[in-house]
Amino acid sequence: MPSADDVKNRIEAAIPGAEAEVQTPDEVHFSARVRASAFDGLSRVQQHRLVMDIFTGELGGSIHALELKTEAT
């Protein structure tokens, strides 16, 4: 099971300049707040896609839910 740090590190590694705060009560449901300059000029849907694409195949599986809040910096 991924830890909050695993999820944070993967987001920050995949999106240049991203800062992520990740919380999980159970290592299955995650909640992440992500700030990144890469989000600049993107719609919320596009910002969320950038993050969710990192976990393709895991969402709904080992990551049951990923609650997201994104913000361009």
Add this chain to the structure above:
Amino acid sequence: MSDTQIRDLIAEAIKENEVILFMKGTPDQPACGFSMRTVGMLQSLDVPFAAVDILPDPRIRQELSALSNWPTIPQLFHNGELIGGCDIVTEMYESGELATTLGVETPADAPAEAPTGDPAQAAPMSIENRLG
């Protein structure tokens, strides 16, 4: 029905309904907290919406996600465009942007915070207390 036919039907439904929600369960009996919350927000804005339960056939979700490039459920569409899933809808609800986007006035009695979708409230049956 083939996968392509399913995808065509989904595309048609998105095109033909101004506001359409793909969800787990139905608005009356949502089968997932995120779907329930999204239904709750639409209902508190008094927005008429079409709803599609994706659970009866796994191919509905598969084809929907292929079409929308969005992995999770629920998915809310307006005028053929994906607005987002529960998190984006929540953020937009709380900022007032959802009402603006959907072209409605926020009703005076709509809660400022997104309804949490407490499963207890939506329980279809109450349990009879025989202990009293």
